[in-house]
Amino acid sequence: MPRLEVRVGSDRFHTEVAWVNHTSRPTEIDTPLFAGRVLVLVRNFDGVTPDGSPPKRDAKYFEGRSRKFAILIEGRFKQREGVPLYTGDEVQFGSDFDYLPASFPMGPFNLGMKISHAIDPATYYEFKPPHGRPYIMSPYTACMNTFCAYPSPSALSRAVVLSHHSSTDPHEDGQERGSFIPTEEVNQKRKWVERPHWSFLGLKGDPRVDAFLASHSHLLPPSGTATPSSNGNASHLAPPSRPNLNQQPSSLALGTRPKSASDEGGETETPVRSESPSPTDGTNGAEAIWGAPVFAQHDSQHASGSSTPSADSPASATSKKKKSGSRFSLSSLMGALDVSGSGSSTPKNDQEHDHLLMADQLASPVEGRKRAQSVGVQYKPKAEVQEALGEWRFADEEIDVTEDTSFVFLDPDHPRSIAQRRKHFCVDNGKHRKEFTYDPDIIYTASFFVPYFDFNTFDLKLGPIGMNVGSYFKDMPVRYTLRSTRMAPRPDGKEGPMEEEVFATISFRLVD
Incomplete structure (x- = not known):
């Protein structure tokens, strides 16, 4: 039976198997562009581990939450002599693909994009970029579930x-x-x-x-x-x-x-x-497969002070009841998700x-x-990463960034x-x-999570739409990438079209 393999690295050619749900063992990245750590959590994880040991199925991170997986990225965007600092418009997060499957599920995609644009109008996609690798991206500052x-x-x-x-x-x-x-x-x-x-x-x-x-x-x-x-x-x-x-x-x-x-x-x-007021969490995040932000967050729903109502919270279950026999519409889904979240002091x-x-x-x-x-x-950071970032602050699985x-x-x-x-x-x-502008002397930390995609099975549940998308990703992973809009040579050194600079990448794939 196929098992989930999660890989993290500085680009798609330089990755390693991640210690999923091991909050004390983040994956380090240290390149001329970026110094960072990446932590991945997956609910009910039964996949591959770096040393072949039994997987850690869950983390306390998921207690009282509807999230199916989460990604935490901590890092500094390095300063290079003669190179301008990155702006908030240049640093982006989303999904990129090796290719676009011929029978790509456009119905769920289009629905996801409509909801995404309602939350983050900066979300955009390109199916046929010059380098031939389709992507869906949004500015890092706008699309992440939490940012600090x-x-x-x-x-x-x-x-x-x-x-x-x-x-x-x-x-x-x-x-x-x-x-x-x-x-x-x-x-x-x-x-x-x-x-x-x-x-x-x-x-x-x-x-x-x-x-x-x-x-x-x-x-x-x-x-x-x-x-x-x-x-x-x-x-x-x-x-x-x-x-x-x-x-x-x-x-x-x-x-x-x-x-x-x-x-x-x-x-x-x-x-x-x-x-x-509520132990349940919000479900604000990028569209499950494609990395576009979907749900806004409400401060009245989450301990962090601003989050989205979760699908299983009492408020979302009772405030928006769907009448029997009523027709599905984007507006009804948006209402059920309550995407208008706003906070006040x-x-x-x-x-x-x-x-x-x-x-x-x-x-x-x-x-x-x-x-x-x-x-x-268990975590022994590299000296360079320790100097750049200091101690790893999220080793305790009962601690989460907000x-x-x-x-x-x-x-x-x-x-x-x-x-x-x-x-x-x-x-x-x-x-x-x-x-x-991203200051090279500041550490930026962000988290990304969704409640409606199970990476253990590649099952997607978005509103009334439920489907398995595993068949579309047999020959490539679902990949989330933190990158810039600046172009650079291929990271594997081979000849080919210029590609966007990459800071970090996280891939999910079912392997035999």
């Missing part, structure tokens, strides 16, 4: 972070202190909740960030004060409020040097996290106050939880939802994504 950023290890002293602070906030033991990594976790009630964190705003030296600091200088800690907390201890500052979290006062922060736990005289505590109360700090003034800005470190012992785009909007009083981020990068013919 944080400073590279070498940029900590220039990184500006924001927090909402209150000296009366409750605290809880066991949480990391002063983290600027936006994550969510499974709590004791087995629900996904967002963890407190400082929001990363960018690096000093960026004109936008410098202008923000100049106009918000009153939020900086007084001269000679490590932090703006009531007792001068950075680790007691409450991380920022996000949609669906209890609103807390704010703080802005700048950096001088990394601190360790020993600097603080032992463990300190961070405010208790608040629980999301909670108004701050009178006891709140904002503060700015530099990231390396935080007590433990680059540490993960000790539990994450203990489960990550959305925080404060670095995009620099508007801390109004955190944006995922739907708002997508709209921002699509309006005005992509004006904002053309102006957005």
Whole structure:
């Protein structure tokens, strides 16, 4: 019986079998273009492993979620001498094919594209490009389910972070202190909740960030004060409020040097996290086979503060009932999926106050939880990747990355939802994504997931359409690719038409 093989690499010619569902064993990529890590999770995985050992069938990542698979990409887009930095319009994510099957299922494809364009008008496809490899792509900033950023290890002293602070906030033991990594976790009630964190705003030296600091200088800690907390201890500052979290006062922060736990005289505590209203997750993501974004996300539905209603959530099951015998239409499917998701920030109360700090003034800005470190012992990063990215922060399978785009909007009083981020990068013919630049000193992390395609069987279920597409991919994989629009020679060195530069690729294929 065919088994699923997942391969990850820097391009389609240089891949290796991935450790699926092993959150402590990401696949590393280090090329002149990109330094990164890729993690792949597949529900009910019964496929191929790198060493032939039994597969890890599931991960706690899937608890309370309708997702069938997920891809997490963490990385830096490298700077090369004499080469312009990549813009938000140039870096793209989607699917590319070795060829287009003669009997390609155009019905499901067309339906998927209609829904995709309703969410992300920047999605586009080309069946007959000059190099002969069809693709469907969308800007990385617009199509990913979650998108966030944080400073590279070498940029900590220039990184500006924001927090909402209150000296009366409750605290809880066991949480990391002063983290600027936006994550969510499974709590004791087995629900996904967002963890407190400082929001990363960018690096000093960026004109936008410098202008923000100049106009918000009153939020900086007084001269000679490590932090703006009531007792001068950075680790007691409450991380920022996000949609669906209890609103807390704010703080802005700048950096001088990394601190360790020993600097603080032992463990300190961070405010208790608040629980999301529903354990089920959204199903915003690219069309299952072709990589085009489909579902917008609602902050009222997900612990991360902005997500889509899941197909099995109570709200989606009761709010949009299909009458018996009614005809299917795109509008009815869109309504059932609730693609209009938008988020809003909670108004701050009178006891709140904002503060700015530099990231390396935080007590433990680059540490993960000790539990994450203990489960990550199998992962031994290459020295170059470790230097570029720091520690692997997602080794704990009860930890997941979430959305925080404060670095995009620099508007801390109004955190944006995922739907708002997508709209921002699509309006005005992509004006904002053309102006957005990927900083080589910043780590960008994004996740991609869908609930309606099972890679173990290649079964697709999209609205009323259910089918198996395995016959169309017997001689090629389903491939997701992070790439740019810039052209380069074939990555295998052979003669042929120029192709788009590739940063990372993830392929799924059933093998005997």
